[in-house]
Amino acid sequence: MNKLIKLNYSLYIGIICVSILLFLCIFGPMMASHSLTETLETQYTDGKVISPPMEPFETVDYPLGTDKWGYDLLSMILHGIRYTVFIALAITLIKMIVGTVLGLYIGQWKRTPGWMVAFENAWSYVPLFLILYFFMRPINFNSQLETSTLLGYFIVIASIISIPSIVSSVRLKTVELNKSVYIEAAKTLGASNNRLIWRHIFPQLKETILVMFILEIVYVITIMGQLALVNIFVGGTLRRFDPLIYLSVTKELSGLVGQARLNIYGNTHILIVPLIVLLFTTISFSLLANGLKNRFQSNYARTPWIRIGQVPRMKPVRKKFGEKRKLWPPRGESIAILALFLVFIGAGTYVYLTKDSDVGVKNYSKAAYDIHLAMDENGLFDTEATIQVKNKSEDDWDELVFYFIPNVFTEGHSFDSVKGNATVKVKEIEVDGEKADYSLKKDTLKIALADNMKGKSKHTVKVAYEFTPPEQGVRFSKEKDNYYLAQWYPMLATYQNGKWNKEDYSDGIETYHVGFSDYKVTYKLPEGYSFISSAEKDPKPEANEGSVKIKKIRDFFIAVTKDMDIHEATANDGVKIRLFTKIDHDKNIDESLKLAKDALSFYQEKIGAYPHKQLDIILDNGLFMEYPGIVTINPYIQDSNFYRLSIVHEIAHQYFYGVVANDQYNEGWVDEGITEFATSLYFYIAENQWEGQAFATPKYRMEWIREAGLGRQYSNVPVHELKDTGYIYGQPAVELLKMMKSKYQLNGDDVKEVSMQFLSDYYHHFMYKEVDTSEFIRFTKDYFLVPSGYFNGWLNK
Amino acid sequence: MLRIIQQIIIIFLLILSLAALPMIIEVNTAENKLEWNIEKLPKIYGSFISEVSKGSLGSYQLGTQVRDIEQDIGDNFFTSLKVMLIGVNASIAISLLFGIFLSRFRLTKIFNFFINILAAIPDFIIIIMSMILAVKIYRWTGIRVISLRPDAGALNTWFPTLLVAIAPTLYLFKLIAVKYFQTSSEDYIRTAVAKGMSLNYINFQHVYKNIEPFITAELVKVISLAIGNLFIIEYILNVSGITKFIFQSNEIQPIAIGLFSMLLISAIVYVSVRLVFYLFKRGFIYE
DSSP states (O other), X not given: OHXXXXXXXXXXXXXXXXXXXXXXXXXXHHHOSSOXXXXXXXXXXXXXXXXXXXXXXXXXXXXXXXXXXXXXXXHHHHHHHHHHHHHHHHHHHHHHHHHXXXXXXXXXXXXXXXXXXXXXXXXXXXOHHHHHHHHXXXXXXXXXXXXXXXXXXXXXXXXXXXXXXXXXXXXXXXXXXXXXXXXXXXXXXXXXXXXXXXIIIHHXXXXXXXXXXXXXHHHHHHHHHHHHHTTOOTTOEEEETTTTEEEESXXXXXXXXXXXXXXXXXXXXXXXXXXXXXXXXXXXXXXXXXXXXHHHHHHHOOOOSSOOSOOOOOOOOOOOTTOOOOOSSOOTHHHHHHHHHXXXXXXXXXXXXXXXXXXXXXXXXXXXXXXXXEXXXXXXXXXXXXXXXXXXXXXXXXXXXEEOGGGGGBTTOOOTTOOSOBEEEEEEEEETTXXXXXXXXXXXXXXXXXXXXXXXXXXXXXXXXXXXXXXXXXXXXXXXXXXXXXXXXXXXXXEXXXXXXXXXXXXXXXXXXXXXXXXXXXXXXXXXXXXXXXXXXXXXXXOXXXXXXXXXXXXXXXXXXXXXXXXXXXXXXXXXXXXXXXXXXXXXXHHHHHHHHHHHHHHHHHTOOOSSSEEEEEEOSSOOEEETTEEEEOTTOSXXXXXXHHHHHHHHHTTTTTTSBOOTTTOTHHHXXXXXXXXXXXXXXXXXXXXXXXXHHHHXXXXXXXXXXXXXXXXXXXXXXXXXXXXXXXXXXXXXXXXXXXXXXXXXSOHHHHHHHHHHHHHHHTTTSBOOHHHXXXXXXXXXXXXXXXXXXXXXX | OHHHHHHHHHHHHHHHHHHHHHHHEEEETTTTEEEEOGGGHHHXXXXXXXXXXXXXXXXXXXXXXXXXXXXXXXXXXXXXXXHHHHHHHHHHHHHHIIIIITTTSHHHHXXXXXXXXXXXSOHHHHHHHHHHHHHHHHHHHOOOOOOOOTTSTHHHHHHHHHHHHHXXXXXXXXXXXXXXXXXXXXXXXXXXXXXXXXXXXXXXXXXXXXXXXXXXXXXXXXXXXXXXXXXXXXXXXXXXXXXXXXXXXXXXXXXXXXXXXXXXXXXXXXXXXXXXXXXXXXXXXXX
């Protein structure tokens, strides 16, 4: 019991609290669930009106509540705390270093000049925050200066004006120590001035200086708080009139307190929440300083002779003379320090890794494919797919659902666009090594899970089957000697919102929606065929056996071709473009290749890195279509304008389909619309066409809809409700352009520049995530500071 | 003596340069740069000196009204002076009482505990929290604890006085406690104890006498702490004290006059504390 009382609690608690603070400073913005510009919009949910200001602890979304305008208090604090702590640290560091060095040297002088003492005294009369107040007042309100410049000025001025007091106290202590006998002895032995200071005086002072350092941090935060009360916020004050309000630019803690000062009368939580965090900040440092002081004091203190009130009871922690410190094995306090360090690193890593986890729509199914494919002379593909399925949801699954698209083209299919018939023969399906029951209807393959497997989160599914693609099919097709295998394997459907998200196949627009997966494909082809696929490194043409691998792509396309010419070009970052073609069409190959190269380079430069090392373009009869790392273009169409457009369009899809995913059945506009926008922008910016020409295609689509009298329809409708593809291709592009033209001034000087920057930021924000309409709106409304209702004309939310 | 004159000159210069700061710093909007218009200084000081040499304190702007400082300064000055005088003297008395004379009693421990908690909280947070509390008290009980109306008399000034006293009390109490602890392990205390003197006697005759110089040395710091908080408190609690001139204007006249008045207030408070100490010593301590 006695031992427990003697523990230096304030030191331990102080260290833990300061670690928490530093953690929040470093990782705070990553942990913030809302951006600084995102507001809570008044809404009506479950019979309750939710409107700002929200009280704390009422909703999960806004744990600490919102302010009057709907900004999330927690997010503001997480963004702002680093300013408070780091500015305080910077100021303290500067003034302590300068002040200590000056104080030590001046203390060594034989006599301190009278004017200096007079100045120190005079300086200590004036409250420091007043000097800062007079300095910042002319420049801080609605300042033209950059925030960083203002911060710089603040740090420099605050450091300079507080140096004299540090110099004074260090100087006095130095003078005091100079009188000691051991200094006298060192002097007699011929120690130089520097040696005296750094070897004899400084070591005596360093503990005091450490405590002083931490106390000064609190002092600086206090000054910032005092300034905030008179509306000088560090980093700039926004002054708005009618009503007169003051807002902090940096959301620094004392600024948050200052801007909420008038909330003492009502909605006090807006004031109290940041105040408590600020209090926590200062108390943490005070505790640390106090703990250190206790420790040092207990080491040097003598016992009083009379009864007094405040007697420290700490146990001294002294170094024993001549004792070697053993670092290993760690004991006592060093174990605690080590543990704290590990927790810090661990939690930091966790926050860093999960910082984007709230971005995008979640898919709770994951698959990894390992497929063996053997083709015989007659074009029959014998296939064995081994699929590792992972259940990332909380639910127990009783079946696994796959898309098995080849099955819809078997004899008797109703698709006019598909000439021939496919054959499909499923030989055997195993789950975790046991034969499994399954049902195959249209393109839905459902594999029942045996009772003992339901709770498991991992399954190995083996599907052995044979197929032949239909003559002149759609995507999955045989064109003369060439075989195009798209969606040729069982593709695991997405598991979203507690159910399998699987819709039926229909003609035209893509109807399948799968997650990102890793692929390994082993193949064997007859002599004379080449293997072209989504993989990064395809084998040399004519090599008819081998295996390829690729990670994190949405589907795996294979072209098995015979006698195609190859043309190559290189885009930025050494990305290789290969163009496969025959010579029986009228399109200029070099021009096509150059267009592809220009378009890809343009997107690489303006949007971001291309996700693969190689882009394959296959010119052959069939659909214009994008697959990861590979696109198919039909050179046999007459309209050469559309031909050019399509090349660019499919390349843009490599970004807005290949990397930014979406549910193509229910949210088809997300990839098609944005791709169409990006395509038009290529012609608008890179080829410098005038706006009407560059955006002719989307505008023409809308024109057509108007003429056909289809009326209005939202872009985010599922495929089976869609009246015309123009709504998902043209409408978003036209509306996005409209938005850019009216809002670009917020983010730049030029519509073109802002549009590309928007696409780039959108791409980077949602890389390898799934976007739906509400995610898009959440991102875009924050980007251009528009309310949700801004999109009501074309998106239904 | 020379040093005091030096100090006074330096303080005068300091105040003058501070008061001129808002007029010489400017943001150049064209180049987004900070500009120091040092060349304006002679004009600024020239007008200040000519105004003062005419025997008037000049005028200040209140909204759209231009008023003479002379007319208004009296009331404001005495309000601030009252707050400061009571605040600082009370804080010294309390910290001496609990720091030394009552230090050994059990009840003081509770006081210590509160003081220690308060000491960890920065002054401005205490100020805000106490205001929230005052509003809450009014909500709960209907009792008006404070008033933000400048003409509300004692209701308007007692709370600021209390708040002004808090910071110096915390500072002094900590200082005195540490010094008391250090002093009490000195050899002369042992001698006194060995001679069988009573604790009160030792506290008065030995401890207090040795601690008083430290307090005197820190007195300037203590008053400066109180002044610093006075600015905030008057601003927030809407007390029409001397800081009104400083916060409400951009010109040198009211700012400089306000700061000089502050200096005068500090000097009066300083003298008053020294006087109290002198009387205390004459009354209780054998010299």
